[in-house]
Amino acid sequence: TNTSQPKRADRSKVYMADLESTLHYSLRVEAARAATLSGAQLAAFKCYVATLVKYFPGRPCVQTYLQNLDSWLRNWTEPELPRSALKEAMKNNRDASHPAVLPTNVTWVGCQGSEPHFRGYPCGLWTIFHLLTIQAAQSGPDKELPLEVLSTMRCYVRHFFGCQECAQHFEAMAAESMDRVTGREEAVLWLWSHHNEVNARLAGGDTEDPNFPKLQWPPPDMCPQCHREERGVHAWDQLTVLTFLKAHFSPANIYLDFAE
Numbered sequence: 001t002n003t004s005q006p007k008r009a010d011r012s013k014v015y016m017a018d019l020e021s022t023l024h025y026s027l028r029v030e031a032a033r034a035a036t037l038s039g040a041q042l043a044a045f046k047c048y049v050a051t052l053v054k055y056f057p058g059r060p061c062v063q064t065y066l067q068n069l070d071s072w073l074r075n076w077t078e079p080e081l082p083r084s085a086l087k088e089a090m091k092n093n094r095d096a097s098h099p100a101v102l103p104t105n106v107t108w109v110g111c112q113g114s115e116p117h118f119r120g121y122p123c124g125l126w127t128i129f130h131l132l133t134i135q136a137a138q139s140g141p142d143k144e145l146p147l148e149v150l151s152t153m154r155c156y157v158r159h160f161f162g163c164q165e166c167a168q169h170f171e172a173m174a175a176e177s178m179d180r181v182t183g184r185e186e187a188v189l190w191l192w193s194h195h196n197e198v199n200a201r202l203a204g205g206d207t208e209d210p211n212f213p214k215l216q217w218p219p220p221d222m223c224p225q226c227h228r229e230e231r232g233v234h235a236w237d238q239l240t241v242l243t244f245l246k247a248h249f250s251p252a253n254i255y256l257d258f259a260e
C-alpha cells in the first residue's frame with residue numbers, strides 16, 4: 001500500500017489525526033529533546049499536560065493517556081526530571097482495563113502540506129490551541145482564569161517550540177497585549193486575531209505552501225457573515241467570528257478519518 005497517498009481533506013473540518021499527531025510530536029519529540037527538564041521548563045510541561053487533561057476533547061484511550069501522564073507528573077516532586085524517566089512515563093499502555101494510548105504515528109490530514117517541509121506540526125499546534133481556547137470558553141465562567149490556555153500556549157511555545165524565530169515573534173505579540181485579555185471569549189478572539197496577524201506577515205513568503213496560501217481566516221467562502229465593509233474598508237463581525245470558531249473547533253466537527 002502507498003502510505004504517501006494524498007489525503008483529501010475538507011478545510012471546513014478538524015481532523016483527530018492532526019490533533020493526535022501534534023500531541024504525540026509535542027510531548028514525545030519536542031518536550032523530550034532536553035536531557036532533563038527543570039525549573040520553568042518543567043513547569044511549562046506540567047502546565048501543558050494539565051491543560052490538555054482539562055480541555056482536550058480526545059478519544060477515551062487518549063484521555064486516559066493524558067490523565068495518567070498528568071498524575072505521574074504531579075507525583076514527580078524532584079526538581080529535575082530526566083528524559084529517560086519521562087520517556088518511560090510517556091509510553092502507551094494497551095493492556096490495562098482502561099487502555100492509555102496516544103498513537104505514535106504522525107499522520108497529517110487537514111495539516112498535510114504539498115511538500116514534507118510545509119505545514120504539519122506548526123499547523124497542528126495552532127489547531128490544538130484554538131481548540132483549547134474554545135473548549136475553555138465553553139466550559140467555565142467567562143471571567144474566571146481568562147488566560148489559562150493562552151499562558152499555557154505562551155509557556156509551551158517559549159520553552160519547547162522548535163522554531164525559535166516563531167517563538168520570538170509569538171512572545172513579542174504575547175508581551176504586547178495578552179495580559180489585557182479579561183475573559184475566556186476574549187482569549188478565543190485574541191488567538192484568532194493574532195494568528196491572522198501571523199498569516200498576514202507570512203503571506204507570500206518562502207514558508208508558505210503554494211497550495212495553501214495564507215489567508216485572513218475564515219475567508220468569505222467559509223463564513224460570509226464574518227466579513228463586513230465599513231465605508232469601503234474590510235471589517236470583521238467579531239460576534240459572528242466567535243460563533244463560527246465555536247462551531248469549527250467543536251468536538252462535533254472533529255473527524256476520525258485517517259486516525260490510527
Ligand code: FAD
Pocket residue numbers: 011110111118119120122123124125126127130157165166167169170191192193194195196198199202207208209212213214217218
Ligand atoms: P496555519 O497558519 O498553521 O493554520 C492552521 C490552520 O488553522 C489553517 O489551516 C486553518 O484551518 C486555521 N486557521 C488559519 N488562520 C486561523 C485563525 N486566524 N484563527 C483560527 N484558525 C485559523 N512561521 C514562520 O515562517 N515565521 C513565524 O514567525 C512563525 N510563527 C509562528 C508562531 C506560532 C505560535 C506557530 C504555532 C506557528 C508559527 N509559524 C511561523 C508557522 C506558521 O504560522 C504556519 O503554522 C505554517 O506556515 C503552516 O501554515 P498553514 O498553511 O498550515 O496554516
